[in-house]
Amino acid sequence: MNVTNSSRLFLRLIFTSLVVLSVVYYLRFLQNGLGLAYNDARSHLDIGRRVVEGLKPGLAQLGSVWLPLTHALMIPTIGNDFMWHSGLSGAIQSMAAFVATGILIYKFLERLKVGSLGRLVGVAVFAVNLNVLYLQSTAMTELMLLATMTAGCYKLLVWHQTDNLLELIQSAFWIMLSTLIRYDGWFLLLFSTILVALHTWKKKNYSTAEGMTIIFCTLGGLGIALWFLWNQLIFKDALYFAFGPFSARAQQAQLSAAGVLATKGNLGLSTKIYFYALMYNSYTLPAILGLIGAIILLKDKALSLSTKLASLTLLAPLAFNILALYLGFSVLFVQGLSGNTWFNVRYGVMLMPSIAIFLGFLVHKAGHLRWTVVGLTAFVLFFAMANQDAVTIDDARVGASQKNVSEVAGFLNTYAKNQPGFILISAASHDAIIFSSGLPMKRFIHEGTGAYWEAATTAPERWARWIIMRTYDDNDLTWKFVSRTQGFSSYDLLFHLPFADVYEIRSDYLSQLQYQPVFKNQK
Numbered sequence: 242m243n244v245t246n247s248s249r250l251f252l253r254l255i256f257t258s259l260v261v262l263s264v265v266y267y268l269r270f271l272q273n274g275l276g277l278a279y280n281d282a283r284s285h286l287d288i289g290r291r292v293v294e295g296l297k298p299g300l301a302q303l304g305s306v307w308l309p310l311t312h313a314l315m316i317p318t319i320g321n322d323f324m325w326h327s328g329l330s331g332a333i334q335s336m337a338a339f340v341a342t343g344i345l346i347y348k349f350l351e352r353l354k355v356g357s358l359g360r361l362v363g364v365a366v367f368a369v370n371l372n373v374l375y376l377q378s379t380a381m382t383e384l385m386l387l388a389t390m391t392a393g394c395y396k397l398l399v400w401h402q403t404d405n406l407l408e409l410i411q412s413a414f415w416i417m418l419s420t421l422i423r424y425d426g427w428f429l430l431l432f433s434t435i436l437v438a439l440h441t442w443k444k445k446n447y448s449t450a451e452g453m454t455i456i457f458c459t460l461g462g463l464g465i466a467l468w469f470l471w472n473q474l475i476f477k478d479a480l481y482f483a484f485g486p487f488s489a490r491a492q493q494a495q496l497s498a499a500g501v502l503a504t505k506g507n508l509g510l511s512t513k514i515y516f517y518a519l520m521y522n523s524y525t526l527p528a529i530l531g532l533i534g535a536i537i538l539l540k541d542k543a544l545s546l547s548t549k550l551a552s553l554t555l556l557a558p559l560a561f562n563i564l565a566l567y568l569g570f571s572v573l574f575v576q577g578l579s580g581n582t583w584f585n586v587r588y589g590v591m592l593m594p595s596i597a598i599f600l601g602f603l604v605h606k607a608g609h610l611r612w613t614v615v616g617l618t619a620f621v622l623f624f625a626m627a628n629q630d631a632v633t634i635d636d637a638r639v640g641a642s643q644k645n646v647s648e649v650a651g652f653l654n655t656y657a658k659n660q661p662g663f664i665l666i667s668a669a670s671h672d673a674i675i676f677s678s679g680l681p682m683k684r685f686i687h688e689g690t691g692a693y694w695e696a697a698t699t700a701p702e703r704w705a706r707w708i709i710m711r712t713y714d715d716n717d718l719t720w721k722f723v724s725r726t727q728g729f730s731s732y733d734l735l736f737h738l739p740f741a742d743v744y745e746i747r748s749d750y751l752s753q754l755q756y757q758p759v760f761k762n763q764k
Contacts, residue, residue, distance in 0.1 A: 248351075251357060252344070252347060255343065255344070255347060255361070255364055256340065256343075256344060258368075259339065259340040259343045259344070259364075259368055260340055262368060262369075262374070263336045263339050263340055263374075263377060263378075264336070266374040266375070266377070266378050267329075267332055267336055267377070267378040269378075270375060270378040270379070271327060271328070271329075271378070275375070275378075275634060275637065275638065276327075276328050276332065276378050276379050277328050277379070277380075277676075278634075278637035278638050279379060279381060279636075279637040280672070280673045281381060282328060282331065282379045282380040282381050282637075283380075283672060283673045283676035283677065284672040284673065284676070285307070285311065285312060285315075285331050285380045285381070285382065286315070286319070286325055286328060286330060286331050286380050286676060287668065287672045287675055287676050287682070288302065288303065288304060288307070288312045289312045289313075289315030289316060289319040289325075289330060289331065290315075290319050290320075290325050290682050291682055291689060292312070292313075292315075292316055292319070293316060293319060293320045294320060294681065294682045294683060295682035295683050295685070295689075295690065296682075296683055296685075296686065296690040296691075296693050296758055296760075297689060297690045297691045297693070297760075301475055301689075302689050303471075304487075304689070305471075305472050305475065305476055305481050305482045305485060305487070306482055306485070306487045306488055306489070307382075308420070308421050308422055308423060308424070308468065309421060309468075309471070310385070310418060310421035310422050310464075311331065311334060311380075311382050311385055311422055314334055315330045315331055315334075318330040318333070326676075326679065328379065328380045330380070331379070331380025331381075332377075332378055332379055332380050334380075334384075334385055335376065335377045335378070335379060335380070335381065335383075335384040335385060336377055336378070336384075337388075338377070338384040338385045338387065338388035338389075339368070339373065339374075339377035339384050339388075341388045341392070342367065342384065342387050342388045342391050342594055343364050343367055343368050345388070345391045345392055345395050345594070346360075346363050346364050346367055346391070346594055346597050346598055346601070347360050347363065347364050348395060349363075349391070349394070349395050349398065349598050350363050350598060350601045350602065350605075352395070352398055352399065352402065353538070353544070353548070353552070353598075353602055353605075354543075355601055355602055355604075355605040356605050358604060358605070358611070358615070359601040359602060359603075359604040359605035360601055362600065362601050362604045362615055362618065363597045363598055363600060363601025363602075363604075364597065364601075365618075365622070366527050366531075366593075366596060366597040366600050366601070366618060366622070367593050367594060367596075367597040369622050369626065370522075370523070370524070370593060370622070370625075371625060371626055371629065371630065371631040371634070372522045372587070372590050372593075372631045372632060372633040372634075373590060373593055374631075375631050375633050375634050375637075376587060376590060376633055379637075381587070382422055382423055383423075383587060383590055383591070385422050386419055386422045386423045386425060386426065386591070387590075387591065387593070387594055389415050389416070389418040389419035389422060389426070390415075390416070390419045390425070390426060390429055390557075390558070390594075391555075391594045392415035393412050393413075393414075393415035393416035393419060393429065393433065393554075394412075394429075394433075394551070394552075394554040394555055395412075396408050396409075396411040396412035396415060397409070397412040397433055397436070397437075397551050397554055398548065398551040398552065398554075399412075400412060400551075401436075401440060401545075401547040401548060401550070401551040402545070402547070402548060402551075404444075406456075409437070409453065409456070409457060410456070410460060412433070412457075412461075413456070413457045413458075413459075413460035413461035414460060414461075416429055416430050416433060416461045417430075417460055417461050417462070417463050417464045418464070420461070420462070420464040420465050420468075421464040421467075421468070425557075425558055425561050425562075425591065426464075427465060428557055428558075428560070428561035428564075429554065429557045429558075429561075430458075430461045430462060430465070432554060432557045432560070433457070433461070433554055433557075434454060434457060434458055434461070436550055436551065436553075436554065437450075437453055437454055437457045438450050438451075438453070438454045439550075440547055440550065440551075441453045441454070444547075468482065487669050489570060489571070490570070492572075493505075493569050493570065493571075493572060495716065496572055497569065501572075501574075501580060502569055502572060503579055504566040504567060504569070504572075504573070504579070505566075505567070505568070505569030506567065506569070507567070508563075508567050510579075511563050511564075511566035511567040512563050513578075514566065514573055514575055514578060514579055515559075515562050515563050515566060515573065515588070515589065517575045517578055517589075518573055518575060518586045518587075518588055518589030518632075519559075519589040519592055520589070521575070521586060521589055521632040522586070522587070522589035522590045522592075522593065522632060522633070523589070523592070523593060523596050524621050524622070524625050524630070525621075526617060526618065526621045527596050527597075527600055527618060527621065527622075528592070528596055530599075530600045530603055530614060530617075530618065531595065531596035531597070531598075531599040531600045531603070532599070533599075533603055534598075534599035534600050534601070534602045534603030534604075534606075535556075535595075535599040535602075537602065537603060537606050538552060538599060538602050541606070552598075555594065555595035555598060555599075556592075556595060558591035558592055558595075559591075559592055559595075562588055562591060571585070571588070572584065572585060573585045573586060573588055574586070582639075583632065583635055583636040583639070584636065585636075586632050586633070586635075586636045587632075587633045587636055589632075590633065600614075600618065645739070645740070646671070646673045646674045646677050646740055646741070647677065648736070648738045648739075649671075649674050649678075649709060649736070649738055649740065649741050649743060650673075650674050650677035650678045650679075652735075652736065652743060653674070653678035653679075653680055653707075653709075654678050654679045654680065657678075657680065657684075657706075657707055658678075658679070658680060660706070661706075661756045662705075662706025662707065662754060662756060663684060663685070663686050663693075663697070663704055663705050663706060663707075663755075663756075664680075664684055664685050664686065664705065664706070664707045664708075664709060665685075665686045665687075665697050665698075665701060665704065665705035665707070665708045665709070665710075665719060665723065666685055666686070666687055666708070666709040666710070666719060667687060667688060667710065667717050667718045667719040668685075668687035668688055668689060669688060669718065670710075670711065670716070670717045670718070670719075670741075671709055671710075671717075671740075671741055674709060674740075674741060675687070683758070686704060686705060688718060691760070692760040693758075693760060697723075698718075698719070698722035698723055698726070699722075699726065700726065700728050701723050701726060701728045701729060701731075701732070702728035702731040702732075702746060702750055702753065702754075703728070703753060703754065703755055704754070704755055705746065705754075706745065706746050706751070706754055707735075707743060707744065707745050707746075708723060708732060708743075708744040708745075709741050709742070709743055709744075710723070710741060710742060710744070711740070711741055711742065712734075712737075712742045717741075731746055731747055731750045732744040732745060732746050732747070733745060733747055
């Protein structure tokens, strides 16, 4: 068997192992209920479902705050109730991305001329990480982002080594997809564009660099341009996603007013908190070994300068996350360090492909210490798995990223399910309730239902049999609008619960309620 056939067989075995690992852990987290623990996972699934089912279905339901690609990819399957309520419609993307990222780590190390052992260790560091395995079993967006960003970085590395224009175009394509998943991709596009310009200018001339940069930016930035256009067409404001009432900026403003956005304007604390999240997600030792591997890579005289620079794109998520915390565009709580809970600590997983690649490179270069590095890494990963140590699970299960909405959802499922009438609720505040209720989307009147929302928040007694909202909280748009109406006096408080209260219209007003959809062909 020649070297090429041996390498292909090795790659097939890795691919098969990744697929099996992915499926096994999806089924495991499906069975124990953790696959849907993240509030955001349920919201992502609801966004996809609203496109195909509800009082106002259509592409406009893709919204404006979260970028649209992962939700759009759910459309072919989310109409099936099992695919929706099991989370598989979203998780299947994460699972495919998990396998793809593992393969890309292997190919990246192959491009760095790392031997079989180093490549295998690199893939294992990524794949045998319970934080990664948990996120790949959910409808969250992190794994899709990792796959597209790693693909973009890999193709950029190949272009730096070959100057093949097709490789540059493919890199721009994958980075463009990442810009439609999370805003981290926007920073990668900026970082990569600078590298493309510098590489071409140094190797050729200014005019060639200008042309290459334009080609790269045109495709790489297409998704961003389309997102601006989408917001302008749907919300009449190209920057609605950035400055609208549901934007991260608006949410961070509330946290800042409450005095819990400690990282804003504090670069040292921003760096410290992100590094803690990084260490928790990577189990510390792999991150330290990865750092050593990165230093060795940058000092390796056998590698060209362009190869080293291209490899630095892997660190773009590190710079982005620290900068976002510093500027107040992001929030991350590490229990015991910033706040008394976990929140968004999963952001630390963004460096896992980088750690895996640099650690794999270290194994290749470690000489007689190679097996010491492998042994220490295997020891840490084994005990992390054995102890079920995953900060992302803690975040989803007990941190601020989860909501125990079982009381409200259980009421709706057992009581409202068998009685006619619409439920008025703010999806921005209570998407987890909508999902967990198990009711059809067409039972709910929310911000995305157009004329139904406008009518129900003006005259709730004509439309809503039940109202779900947080009493006295104007951040809950249902309370903000409905509590000021005359019709609100027609309701009694049925349940006062931790995350939301349930109001029901009094029986003498039932005859005037509208029970069927009447607004057709809303635009």
